Amino acid sequence: MNEPLRVAVVGTGFMGRMHAHAWRTAHRFFDLPRNPELVLLVGRDEQRTAAAARELGFAEPSVSWSEAIERADVDVVDICAPGQLHEPVAVAALEAGKHVLCEKPLANDLAVAERMTAAAVLAAARGVVAMCGFSYRRTPALSLARRLIRDGRIGEVRHVRAQYLQDWLSDSESPFTWRLDREQAGSGTLGDIGAHSIDTAQWLVDDVITDVSARLRTFVDTRPQLAEQTGLGGRAYAGAPRRQVDVDDAVAFTAQFSRGAFGVFEATRLATGHRNSNRIEVNGEHGSVAFDFRAMNELEFYDARDEAGEQGFRRIQANEPEHPYAGAWWPPGHGLGYEHLFTHQVVDLVRAIAGNEPASPDFAEATHVQRVLAAVEASAGDQSRITPVNQKG
Ligand code: SOE
Numbered sequence: 001m002n003e004p005l006r007v008a009v010v011g012t013g014f015m016g017r018m019h020a021h022a023w024r025t026a027h028r029f030f031d032l033p034r035n036p037e038l039v040l041l042v043g044r045d046e047q048r049t050a051a052a053a054r055e056l057g058f059a060e061p062s063v064s065w066s067e068a069i070e071r072a073d074v075d076v077v078d079i080c081a082p083g084q085l086h087e088p089v090a091v092a093a094l095e096a097g098k099h100v101l102c103e104k105p106l107a108n109d110l111a112v113a114e115r116m117t118a119a120a121v122l123a124a125a126r127g128v129v130a131m132c133g134f135s136y137r138r139t140p141a142l143s144l145a146r147r148l149i150r151d152g153r154i155g156e157v158r159h160v161r162a163q164y165l166q167d168w169l170s171d172s173e174s175p176f177t178w179r180l181d182r183e184q185a186g187s188g189t190l191g192d193i194g195a196h197s198i199d200t201a202q203w204l205v206d207d208v209i210t211d212v213s214a215r216l217r218t219f220v221d222t223r224p225q226l227a228e229q230t231g232l233g234g235r236a237y238a239g240a241p242r243r244q245v246d247v248d249d250a251v252a253f254t255a256q257f258s259r260g261a262f263g264v265f266e267a268t269r270l271a272t273g274h275r276n277s278n279r280i281e282v283n284g285e286h287g288s289v290a291f292d293f294r295a296m297n298e299l300e301f302y303d304a305r306d307e308a309g310e311q312g313f314r315r316i317q318a319n320e321p322e323h324p325y326a327g328a329w330w331p332p333g334h335g336l337g338y339e340h341l342f343t344h345q346v347v348d349l350v351r352a353i354a355g356n357e358p359a360s361p362d363f364a365e366a367t368h369v370q371r372v373l374a375a376v377e378a379s380a381g382d383q384s385r386i387t388p389v390n391q392k393g
């Protein structure tokens with residue numbers, strides 16, 4: 001019988017539920033060195049947290065995150081709360097010798113991310129692991145894409161093109177939630193989903209972004225006060241007062257990678273019809289890889305060295321035993337979903353805690369995403385490089 005790994009999850013929303021599912025599932029499908037046990041679920045509202053704890057299989061609920069830090073029977077603190085809580089919970093947990101999984105983006109600004117990284121470095125010297133939850137890295141198709149790029153199958157990388165499109169904020173009457181509040185979330189679409197594209201891109205091509213040129217846009221600058229949160233959005237009372245939105249709805253930027261690749265990024269939560277289109281394409285000297293989360297079990301691969309007359313993108317079904325993570329699940333062709341990424345994340349974290357492999361992304365790597373987020377905001381705030389188009393004939 002494996003030694004248990006006792007987990008406290010902080011947050012009962014969409015992400016808290018998703019992580020709880022992952023912790024419950026991982027050791028049933030993967031061979032893990034330790035078996036996760038759901039010890040404590042922390043939420044803000046006493047009744048709702050108690051109900052969620054029962055539903056999700058936690059031994060106990062709590063309304064105080066300090067309990068997760070103070071209890072000797074907690075080994076891992078998993079932070080699924082809004083960004084403003086990441087630093088206090090993560091730093092306290094690391095100082096108390098607890099391993100930490102922290103949702104993305106790591107922090108609400110760069111200075112905070114750097115402080116969290118410093119705490120993680122000190123904790124690492126005592127064998128404590130800290131990881132940031134950039135879950136898309138755990139998509140088998142994207143892991144395959146990374147392997148192909150690393151193996152030189154597309155040659156020198158020239159273009160990285162990423163678009164993360166959602167539409168859950170398209171309706172101007174969709175209520176104000178924490179993801180629209182700078183104090184709680186740090187930024188809007190940029191940190192919420194643009195951060196995923198930045199992380200995926202840097203990880204896929206094994207390179208870092210060194211400069212950006214950006215624009216941010218807020219289309220709906222007031223939204224009705226929330227009555228009840230459901231999923232990502234929720235319900236507002238009829239005639240509810242409106243709150244000022246102080247974060248971006250959409251972002252677009254170009255980027256330079258250190259080894260010369262040229263990046264184009266777009267993210268929005270107002271692209272009607274796109275529920276969760278997370279796309280990325282990389283073009284290299286000898287070929288391309290292209291991924292779209294809407295077909296998350298597939299990777300498109302173009303090999304410019306194929307026979308002339310037989311060239312074209314081929315669609316690889318990336319859920320066969322040869323593909324990362326996929327062999328632990330269903331027979332080929334039976335498909336994986338969004339929740340599997342979080343299960344894979346737990347698998348990687350548990351193996352890192354057992355010392356079998358390094359945690360990735362660690363806080364230092366997640367801080368590089370934060371540097372890009374900061375650079376995007378700085379660039380968008382500096383209008384001096386914007387060149388007007390001459391409208392006269
Ligand atoms: C909302 O935009 C959200 O839930 C993000 O917060 C997640 O990170 C992303 O995976 C799905 O969309």
